[in-house]
Amino acid sequence: MNDFDKEILRGKFVEVGDAISRHESFVIMSHVRPDGDAIGSQLALGFSLLAMGKTVYLINEDGVPESLEFLKGSEKVTRPPGEPFDVEVAIALDTAAKPRLGEGALHASGRAKLWINIDHHLSNPGYGDLNVIDATSPATGQILYELIMALDLPFLEETRDAIYVAVSTDTGSFQYGSTTAKTYEMAADLVRRGLEVGRINAETYDSHPYRRLELMCALLNTLEISKNGMLAHWELRDETRVRLKLMPDDSEGLIDLIRGVRGVLVAVFFEELEGGKIRVSMRSKDKGVNVCEVAQQFGGGGHALAAGIRTAGPIEAVKVKVLAALDEALAVRV
Ligand code: 5GP
Numbered sequence: 001m002n003d004f005d006k007e008i009l010r011g012k013f014v015e016v017g018d019a020i021s022r023h024e025s026f027v028i029m030s031h032v033r034p035d036g037d038a039i040g041s042q043l044a045l046g047f048s049l050l051a052m053g054k055t056v057y058l059i060n061e062d063g064v065p066e067s068l069e070f071l072k073g074s075e076k077v078t079r080p081p082g083e084p085f086d087v088e089v090a091i092a093l094d095t096a097a098k099p100r101l102g103e104g105a106l107h108a109s110g111r112a113k114l115w116i117n118i119d120h121h122l123s124n125p126g127y128g129d130l131n132v133i134d135a136t137s138p139a140t141g142q143i144l145y146e147l148i149m150a151l152d153l154p155f156l157e158e159t160r161d162a163i164y165v166a167v168s169t170d171t172g173s174f175q176y177g178s179t180t181a182k183t184y185e186m187a188a189d190l191v192r193r194g195l196e197v198g199r200i201n202a203e204t205y206d207s208h209p210y211r212r213l214e215l216m217c218a219l220l221n222t223l224e225i226s227k228n229g230m231l232a233h234w235e236l237r238d239e240t241r242v243r244l245k246l247m248p249d250d251s252e253g254l255i256d257l258i259r260g261v262r263g264v265l266v267a268v269f270f271e272e273l274e275g276g277k278i279r280v281s282m283r284s285k286d287k288g289v290n291v292c293e294v295a296q297q298f299g300g301g302g303h304a305l306a307a308g309i310r311t312a313g314p315i316e317a318v319k320v321k322v323l324a325a326l327d328e329a330l331a332v333r334v
């Protein structure tokens with residue numbers, strides 16, 4: 001990010017600060033099927049605002065996944081109630097497109113007069129009244145760390161741990177190319193503030209249910225790699241989800257197993273969701289293959305190297321179309 005963009009971002013932080021001080025009630029949301037950055041971001045900002053004495057509702061369409069329940073304060077994040085909240089401000093975090101907040105969450109936040117959109121997705125169109133989009137940031141959690149520091153907001157243990165988990169999970173444990181010196185400096189600061197590195201990493205990464213291994217086994221049985229070895233994909237069918245009693249977050253991060261194969265440039269995960277929709281998750285290892293652009297062809301979005309789609313089935317038709325688009329993107333890669 002150049003100095004000009006940094007100045008713009010600082011200006012946006014100040015605007016968010018003004019909005020926070022001018023209002024008393026907030027509903028903070030993140031995307032459906034939330035990951036560590038989604039829930040972590042909600043808790044990080046939520047606990048800062050709560051400590052300022054604000055009225056804060058934390059909602060997520062799908063609630064907190066079992067794998068993130070260890071986060072202190074996570075019980076404060078609930079599914080949306082049927083009735084809209086009487087709130088002044090709606091804050092969307094880590095959510096590339098407004099519909100990804102979910103119908104229930106949109107209904108519950110419907111009375112808010114001011115919308116704040118804080119995110120790091122390249123494809124975010126800026127659907128808020130106030131938009132803080134920093135696509136150079138590896139996680140929304142890192143934007144919030146900078147925001148909280150810049151505005152000198154209260155920094156509770158809940159915020160500290162939530163930011164660490166948000167950034168750790170969105171950077172593949174501080175490994176992806178999106179990780180910057182600022183990210184490591186932030187992590188060092190969190191440790192100095194008392195974060196227990198061993199405990200929090202064990203809770204994040206070494207505490208999976210056994211069924212996740214069974215899922216891995218089932219996925220491996222569907223693995224296909226293209227003749228040139230560059231495109232790998234696997235799929236999860238309804239039948240397997242039901243048989244293994246899977247929860248939505250059981251597959252979180254598993255795509256990295258096929259992304260990690262030498263020669264593979266693009267990894268894809270096709271999944272039949274309850275209700276008939278298909279979820280496509282894509283990862284690229286090559287800057288010349290922008291999977292966000294491919295996702296956008298199908299109404300999805302995300303980042304250049306990690307993107308996703310939700311679309312109507314059947315899965316066979318989706319596979320044919322998406323794989324063809326990826327073959328094309330691989331063929332013309334720069
Ligand atoms: P994942 O594959 O981990 O679900 O998602 C990868 C990235 O793409 C995430 O940053 C996520 O927010 C984004 N993404 C996933 N699915 C969708 C989708 O259906 N629409 C949009 N706009 N973004 C998505």
Ligand code: MN
Nearest residue numbers: 037094140170
């Ligand atoms: Mn994120």
